[in-house]
Amino acid sequence: MRDVAALAKVSTKTVSRVINDLPGAGPEVVERVRAAARSLGYRPNLTASSLRRSDRRSATIGVLFEDLSNPFDSALLRAVEDRARHNGVLVLAGSSEDDRTLQSELLVSLSARRVDGVVVMAAGGHQDALQQERERGTPMVLVDRPPTFGGTDCVTTTNRDSSRDAVLQLASLGHRDIAFLGDRRTLWTSQERYTGYLEGLAQAGLTLRDELVRTGLHGADLAETAATELLDLERPPTALFTAQNLVTVGAMRVLRARGLHHHTALIGFDDFPLADMLEPGITVVRQDVPGIGRKAAELVFARIDGDTSPPVHAVVPAALVQRGSGEIRPSTD
Amino acid sequence: MRDVAALAKVSTKTVSRVINDLPGAGPEVVERVRAAARSLGYRPNLTASSLRRSDRRSATIGVLFEDLSNPFDSALLRAVEDRARHNGVLVLAGSSEDDRTLQSELLVSLSARRVDGVVVMAAGGHQDALQQERERGTPMVLVDRPPTFGGTDCVTTTNRDSSRDAVLQLASLGHRDIAFLGDRRTLWTSQERYTGYLEGLAQAGLTLRDELVRTGLHGADLAETAATELLDLERPPTALFTAQNLVTVGAMRVLRARGLHHHTALIGFDDFPLADMLEPGITVVRQDVPGIGRKAAELVFARIDGDTSPPVHAVVPAALVQRGSGEIRPSTD
DNA sequence: GTCGGTTACGTCAACGTTGACGTAGGAGGA
DNA sequence: TCCTCCTACGTCAACGTTGACGTAACCGAC
Incomplete structure (x- = not known):
């Protein structure tokens, strides 16, 4: 970014303005910056940006299913992904293998990468790790199986x-x-x-x-x-x-x-x-399945956008x- | 992290040392910091850490397949994921729908998140976007279809x-x-x-x-x-x-x-x-399929680890x- | 001509973390 | 005793970016 600024003979702040289409940059400068960015092959660093920005969004959500190679899980993943892409959000995906320890580790990994929210197919048994993460404020939606704790959305079928x-x-x-x-x-x-x-x-x-x-x-x-x-x-x-x-x-x-x-x-x-x-x-x-995935994604994104209405247990009918x-x-x- | 440091009455640097198991922290201090981190529910921020660290690794790779809900693709994803987990690496997954524009956009998104490498099932037609990304230095392995440009590993079948x-x-x-x-x-x-x-x-x-x-x-x-x-x-x-x-x-x-x-x-x-x-x-x-995924993951990780041997076209036999x-x-x- | 407002920039600091380096205190050797 | 070396910390700046705020130039209105 510094290189782009130097080449276009402006400050890094102005480069930032141009990249983010913010007002306050003259048309000629915009063109100069764009040209410089192109010629240097500049790619903004979203992680640095989200570190500094006030909303602190990483534009990434986590998906933790039992086994991504299972057709049910992968169809679900695809549905969530489609809805995420629609919001410019990417998906970090993992298989928990219905193992609480593994699920918990993956959850920590997702949390360390500051995902904006998670969609989880809870492993069997107690859900302490999920509850803990939820209580830290991470938007969370459970799919296929409901939470054993309160305050969390979920989507299941009939x-x-x-x-x-x-x-x-x-x-x-x-x-x-x-x-x-x-x-x-x-x-x-x-x-x-x-x-x-x-x-x-x-x-x-x-x-x-x-x-x-x-x-x-x-x-x-x-x-x-x-x-x-x-x-x-x-x-x-x-x-x-x-x-x-x-x-x-x-x-x-x-x-x-x-x-x-x-x-x-x-x-x-x-x-x-x-x-x-x-x-x-x-x-x-x-x-x-697509309906469940879509609904789950809609719920996470609503929560990420600050929806604080009471938790929902959505039931998508099977036939x-x-x-x-x-x-x-x-x-x- | 600052809060943890304050609570444990040490500097943030010492907290960093404890978190990363680096030497230079006495056993008593280690215990104090651990306790403080636990009680505050502290989670290290991997994005900030990778921003600052010299290796600049995000411990994340990108996977760009045609359709994650396709059994072939999802089995491949799972194989890559398993290998990645083994390295403590998470997977950002996306479906390109065999659309070059979409593939290119997703590639930019991955790049903006500073993934350490990518495994790509190239969309049909020219591969300009892939080549460009590759030339920027991103470790890349193509699966299922070989690159039309040089210097890049790939894994296909017979x-x-x-x-x-x-x-x-x-x-x-x-x-x-x-x-x-x-x-x-x-x-x-x-x-x-x-x-x-x-x-x-x-x-x-x-x-x-x-x-x-x-x-x-x-x-x-x-x-x-x-x-x-x-x-x-x-x-x-x-x-x-x-x-x-x-x-x-x-x-x-x-x-x-x-x-x-x-x-x-x-x-x-x-x-x-x-x-x-x-x-x-x-x-x-x-x-x-698992063999292909495993091989592809091995190749990306080798490249990420600095392997500069000539590009490989691995062929995994079908039966x-x-x-x-x-x-x-x-x-x- | 003066003033308020707007536009187009720049400067500075901070996000959470760690590399480089500094320092105080103690152990050990000549 | 003095010097060296090591250990266990702390301080500072920087990673790439942007929010807050400053400022110079210009515009139109009175």
């Missing part, structure tokens, strides 16, 4: 209602033995979906069979094992409700391996690519997408 | 060789009419895969039928149209080589709609989730994964 609807659809087709396969119980979404499952059973007048409930299935492999065990029961389920997409994939693998994919009904929570291309197509509860697997009737033998 | 192998496999099964469906011709990968296709045909002693080549298929919809047209030919292809994953999906949809998925062979470039769950499973050329669709023989009617 986990319970949509799960209930899925179970009700299976029941209405005549299924009486509907299994629940869920992710780790520490996850709020898992619990909600399980509650929805229970509500669905109750509403349909079905009684819960405990041995048809398998949880703690983190990853497709564990889901495969669980599905295998379920199908080996003396009275196996005629329908499966899988409460997470990797679990759905694991269950599908087993059904397919046993040639049951046209006989055992399956509804999964969370859509996944090509679910429509399988035979049968997989009926799923589809979350509005049941019928593709075949969830419309299979129980075998009549 | 586009040509693997495409040739795919075509040779189809030819060895007896296919003589093998179609090529490719993405936009401005993309280097598209061109390479097409060249591999030509080499395969030549090596198998087959002659190229121009009407079996369709390119410029950006997205599954265009691929569907092209596949439909191909199958409507008087002498339709008995095998398809689809050179990008969305193109593969589009082609699959059409084959399925026409009931040809067990009769027309299909090999796609790039794996995608659940390709093994379809009927038939889709034979693909699978890139080693043909046989799942059924690529092993279909031509109908004998």
Whole structure:
């Protein structure tokens, strides 16, 4: 910047004015400075600028999801990114791997870089680190899972209602033995979906069979094992409700391996690519992922802009997408 | 920091020493400073620190891919992120949407934040903005597509060789009419895969039928149209080589709609989730995405650490994964 | 002609941190 | 005893930028 000022024979302050399109620079000087900046390949230093400016904004937000390579997470990231770009804001992204220690470290890293706000998919268990960061004043929005502490916005989907609807659809087709396969119980979404499952059973007048409930299935492999065990029961389920997409994939693998994919009904929570291309197509509860991301980004930016209205828990509706697997009737033998 | 210093009754410089674990602070003082920092909730400001430090590192790198919600891109991002975390480095991520203007703007944004280096999936067409940034001294590694300018590392896969192998496999099964469906011709990968296709045909002693080549298929919809047209030919292809994953999906949809998925062979470039769950499973050329990401990250970090050896073009081998669709023989009617 | 107002600059200090360097006090050796 | 060296601090300035404020020149109005 000093070099540009010297070359254009003005003060650095005037260069600053030109760069930021502030008034107080004559047209001729503006042109001279622009030319000098171009010829020297000058790039303003945003970090220095934000250090000095009164608003102290870094025009950067942090995004802390479980696994950026997961389609759900990456679609969410993309939605947040689009909204951020719209505001001239860049995104620092990290994967917490659902590990509180790692999440906490990443949060400190983001904080050290003075991000203007964060969008977090909270790791399971206590949220002390998140709460602490929030209490330091960092604008924060939780996605997918709500905070266990107060004063913080979040965006989730209709986990319970949509799960209930899925179970009700299976029941209405005549299924009486509907299994629940869920992710780790520490996850709020898992619990909600399980509650929805229970509500669905109750509403349909079905009684819960405990041995048809398998949880703690983190990853497709564990889901495969669980599905295998379920199908080996003396009275196996005629329908499966899988409460997470990797679990759905694991269950599908087993059904397919046993040639049951046209006989055992399956509804999964969370859509996944090509679910429509399988035979049968997989009926799923589809979350509005871009909608969730957009909403989350809108909330952070509103808070960053000083919105002090009471915290919001936005719920973005999910929809049941019928593709075949969830419309299979129980075998009549 | 001043507050911490005041509370611990030392100078800010001593606080700095304690925070950075530098020698020159007595054990008692260290403890006092630590306690003060804790009680005040002090967080060092990395941007101010990097402004002042001599190495001028921001401990942040930029990642500029085409679309972060694309599974290929997000898997790559994750691999880079893992390697970065290992170095205590955070990742600023952006989607260029294969738009040079947008890519250039994002590059300027990254540069303004003084990232230590960038990993870029170059947008199609000229690479003036990339070259300019590179010439400013920013460590840069291109992934998926090589630079059109010199002095820059890149990591790609065996586009040509693997495409040739795919075509040779189809030819060895007896296919003589093998179609090529490719993405936009401005993309280097598209061109390479097409060249591999030509080499395969030549090596198998087959002659190229121009009407079996369709390119410029950006997205599954265009691929569907092209596949439909191909199958409507008087002498339709008995095998398809689809050179990008969305193109593969589009082609699959059409084959399925026409009931040809067990009769027309299909090999796609790039794996995608659940390709093994379809009927038939889709034979693909699978890139080693984590390997590419890891290598790219290693290269940037080496350059950031001052490695001045000649630029490298790393080639990470892809593998043909046989799942059924690529092993279909031509109908004998 | 004088005055208030505006425009187009410049000067200075500060944002939070650290490199360079200074200094006081104690340990150790000749 | 005196000098040297080391340790444990502190002081100062600077990184690149901008807010606050100053100032010189010019304009129009009375």
